[in-house]
Amino acid sequence: MTKLKPNVNDRDHGTGAKNASVTLVEYGDFQCPHCGRAHPLLQRLLKEMEGELYFVFRHFPLQEIHPVALMAAQAAEAAAKQGKFWPMHDLIFEHQNNLHGNSFLDFAEQLDLNIGQFAKHWKSEEVLEKVELDFESGVRSGVNGTPTFFVNGQPLFSYDGTYESLAEGVRLLA
Secondary structure, three states: OOOOOOOOOOOOEEEEOOOOOEEEEEEEOOOOHHHHHHHHHHHHHHHHOOOOEEEEEEEOOOOOOOOOHHHHHHHHHHHHOOOOHHHHHHHHHHOHHHOOHHHHHHHHHHOOOOHHHHHHHHOOHHHHHHHHHHHHHHHHOOOOOOOEEEEOOEEOOOOOOOHHHHHHHHHHHO
């Protein structure tokens, strides 16, 4: 695996302290069970490292094994058009075991999104292109599975699905 390509930039969705000394990037798939298990670990890490960590999510939908992953990524990007990427991201992971086309519309309603705008963006070329650019950057960075993490541009190899391996790995590469 190589370094992160491209570096974190303005087209990325990030949360936490943007000027933090540590940037953690996840290439994730909304339907991947391993990503689903990592989600609460990442939330915990963000709380524990508040002010020290900036977390970025990039889409890496593995469509051959997760048929709804692309649709979910597009839904998150459509929500982003209304400033709700992270709430949609969280809802999708929290309901990962029951994802289908109508669930994304239900999530949009729960988030008080303009449904007409959401539907328009959800199926737009612009949103699809954003997801594809994330995926391509993952390929260029050597990603071949999800979740894959990078800390300050370096691959995190120590993550084994536990909080300890994630937190320790982030601190070692920081």
